[in-house]
Amino acid sequence: MSASTGRLAGKVAIVTGGAMGQGAGISRAYVAEGAKVVIADVAKDEGQALADELGESAHFAHHDVGDEAAWTSLVADTNERFGLVGVLANNAGILRFGTVADMPASEYELLFRVNQLGPFLGMKAVVANMKELGGGAIINASSTEGLGGMSNLTAYCGTKFAVRGMTKGASHELGRFNIRVNSVHPGMIDTPMTRVHGGDVAMEYGASKVPLRRVGHPEDVAPLYVFLGSDEASYINGAEIAIDGGVTATHGFGG
Template identity: 60%
Template sequence: MSRLAGKRAIITGGAQGQGAAIARHFVREGAKVIIADVADDAGKLLADELGDAAFFSHLDVADPASWAEVVKDAEVSLGGTVNVLVNNAGVLRFGEIDTMLESDLDLLINVNMKGTFFGMAAVAPAMKANRQGSIINCSSVEGLAGMSSLTGYAGTKFAIRGMTKSAAIELGAHNVRVNSVHPGMIDTPMTQAQGGEAAMQWGSTRIPLERVGTPEDIAPLYVYLASDESGYTTGGEFAVDGGVTASHTFYPGNSGKNSGR
């Protein structure tokens, strides 16, 4: 498998969940990857599992200085400048408008929004100079439509969507592509922490495909967007959501009644 031969990628939030699945798929397809995360132990274990093509670097996505260090280290570890960035790191916090803690809002902005911006800023100079690159930003279905109690989270995910489109315009002349991925409800440690299996079961009743997604459902799209197969694709937004965004907010779910499957 060599769809990503010659690709050198940084994957943020790469130690677990969607990020780990993306890292596994990238290595399987011939890429070299930096697994960048604050979860040192999990990140190092995954890098060891994936072998010589994977390396771990500690990264605080909200800190530009941390980004500079990781990009510099990546050039040495990967044997060249980074030509793929996956801005996957993110946090989820529920909270109603009049009760949400300012500290939670700050965390959402710092990790989701600023982390994505700082990542693009860190890799853009080399990508522009080399006239090649693919930046893939993880937004959400909440970056396409709103949801109650997720005003703060949705605000950051809409911001990622907007930044993606603006960056695609800005960097297009340098042959650098920027796209956003919008996952629906995916069974990861982050979503499990917000409600566990009960939330997963409820979510499956609100999805046209009648199941919650997995990281393995998401990763192949990242392979495509990182590869040269998507060479004419930039400024795009790609929903991977089991059909959630195909309906409006009054979609009733299956209410325990499926179609006989």
């Protein structure tokens, strides 16, 4: 696929959490489809290595999604380097387990800062760009835990339900400017974020609960981000799209 004929040809994108796992898959797919991509992440070594791999169409930026000033600088630097931002993949996220009784407030606050405040600040930072462009696409990473609850993930669920709600509100507010805002709800995806909580055992257990009988991979998720960022999705706004192998197609007695 050449940069001039790809589905994202001519578009400038920011991918948060873009250095590893799902974000790296999105970054690779965006470049392959013709976009110029800023890989925004706190993981410096991994992010720079990925940017080097992807070549002149990618740039790594060390970025804290919970810092509003950092967002201002990131968007300004992207504008100068590649042009106005037309696609924002708010992918950065962290996972923490803990019961309601035992989770420290500091852990909840960290989840809020990365998973919920980060996407809000990202949306806020790109609105002016996208208005100037005459439109744009924002894809917010929620989760299947933004569609239903799960034990020991109450705090995480709270942030992911919030992303789903913010997406709905923003889609109404920004739609008049041709800025589309949608949320993506992955199930169990094999990434460093999920593997740290149990490794192969967790992956095997997760697969046993999925109707397709396998966990997902970043390559399963990235095409959805490409579609939502492209003009092919020009009439999709305010949607919540599960990409979970069928997990949310049933209830607690399924699986």
